[in-house]
Amino acid sequence: MRTAVRAARVLAGIALGVPAAVAQLLFLLVAGPLLGVPRARRGVLAVAVRLTGTEVRRLGLLGGVEVAGSAEGRPGGYDGRRALRYLALRWPVGVLGALVLTLLVAGVAVTARLAWSWGRGEPFDGMLPSGFLVAYGLAAGVVLLFLEVTGLIGLAALERRLARSALGPSPTERLERRIAELAETRSGIVAAVDQERRRIERDLHDGVQQRLVALAMLIGRARRGRSPEILEELLRQAHQEAQEALGDLREVAWRVYPAGLDSLGLREALATVAERAGVPVTVRYGLTGRLPGPVETAAYFVVCEAVTNAAKHAAAGSVTVEVVREGAAVVVRTRDDGRGGADPAGGGLSGLARRVAALDGRFEVASPPGGPTVVTAELPCG
Template identity: 45%
Template sequence: MTRRRATAYLLATLGTAAVSLLALPVLCLPGIREPWARANLRLAGDRRWHPVRLRRHLLWLAVHAGTGLPLGLFAVLVVGNLVTAVIAMTLWWAFPPAEPVTVFVEVPVTGWAVALGLGPVQLALLTAVTVWAFPVLAGAHARLTRWALTPSEAERLATRVADLTRTRADVLDAHSAELRRIERDLHDGAQARLVAVAMRLAVAKQRSDDPELVNRLVAEAHEGTEEAMVELRAVIRNTYPPILADRGLAGALVAVAARSGLPTTVDVGDLGRVPAAVESVAYFAVTEALSNVTRHSRAGRAGVRASRSHDLLTVTVTDDGAGGADEARGTGLAGIRRRAGALDGTLTVRSPAGGPTEITLEVPCSQW
């Protein structure tokens, strides 16, 4: 840690430690606890975040207040005396004789001999402290913060098991809902049309003595068959889009953007071989996101970016609309999150009021 960053870190620690001590009950509230801990973890140089239990959070608050206050006060003392040394060497004469500026242990500076004799000594010693001691102290406190806010292996395993249990339940719920949707689509759509076709053909068979009626019934049956085929293709497309098998994920995203209804740019990097399950999640996520853009955002343009870094697929959908996307309003984002969670993926939504909106999907590819 550099001297400048170490000094800034120690001075900031004084403030955060004081807040941790004075506002302890507030900082333990669910909606405040995590942001406060994450902010301090980033200050300590670690941007990774693993949720920690309340007892570990309390441990960190106690350690932070107990070590941050003295270290911060020490930094303030050193920096303050550095400033005093500079003032003593240059502006000692501006102070009234009754209240002169002092250096070291309250040695008054009343002439140039003391100012140029003791001032540089104090400046050199305190500069040495900031150069060598500050980085060591700041680094030690940062490591202590990272240790306190990093869950143990047992805690990570417990959290992982809980996440897997939740995502497994989400997958089962989503699977059941998908089966019910397919059954409903088949029953209300293709099956009903095929039943009507069969009835028309049965009537035509019985009324063979009326060629005009038979021709009309056969024509209607033919039309109904074509409509049933269209609906069957729609059901199949919503189950696993054939375009993924035909063109791959890159081609499928280009096709989705082309039929989105507004100008949409597509930027797809080298994705390599993407597992079918991951392709399906990414395809449906982009389809749903662009559908939301068209229906809700009042956007003029949209963009789709897809890239792969090692075994992590990242897909981002952006628009220049009004923003304010909210999962709670049933915009389909919750469904995208459930699909992503089933594959250990994540969904990040940035949509401030007034826009723009950015939806980022990240799904690992290695284990699928």
């Protein structure tokens, strides 16, 4: 289904490029003489930028392309001269696209006519089509269709490459962007670590510490007790508090970092999360072999936080966890049937976003009111 949708988008993008090429050629023919007029030059360059902006949006149907960073008054950051240069290079590609589409339409029409004539027993171009002729036509049609599809794929790649070369950021701008991204993710990780430290401190203070205080008080009362019955009851309560304190401590330690993640791997760690969750969790694990440690850790915490939110805040009845590989990335996707309305800027989800960004990944939360909530993390994995 995704392949069909992608193919339709590419075909639509190339088809829209044909009238765009005609408009660009007409614009260049008019703009050529006007560039020599100082008063008209600024207007010509402004129109070139607008036409190029339309082209950049069309290229989104072909997979998109990275252009130069934003600048004052320019939608893509490229100036009028770069836009004009791109339009001059791009219109012949649009003419090539028109030829490819014309051949595709003509081939489909001829094949349809041949099949129609053969099915009804009518002549085709003055001759009655035989089974051999139909088979030959179908074989030739399959070969031509393959060549057409290859041509469309190559044309889409040529469109993106041309735009990247003419409008893309310079090496210096790429380096500046990368430095800015690294500085942002570094500060985000520092904030995430500080937030996690505060959460651990709060869990220890509100949980384990309170139980240890209660345990100390029970032991103190037992030391002062005189009646054997009272002493036995106090020791029983103290033993129960000690067991619950150990359980709370193990819970805090598990949330800090699960020991089984290193020894057993991500699959078993997620199975443990599903067992400990307060709602039914289905894990669909589509990977083979181990992942790099940082990727496994990030994937684990994404699932753990999403499942916890679904159980505590979304009133979900079930959660589905999917871990698959798509290209060079591992995609972790959790979906619950709760009431939705999750805030991506909340403490837990924002911390996950910073953790994923530190690995050059992408994090997305879709949670409309009424649900469902879908949390997706794409983690690069070589």
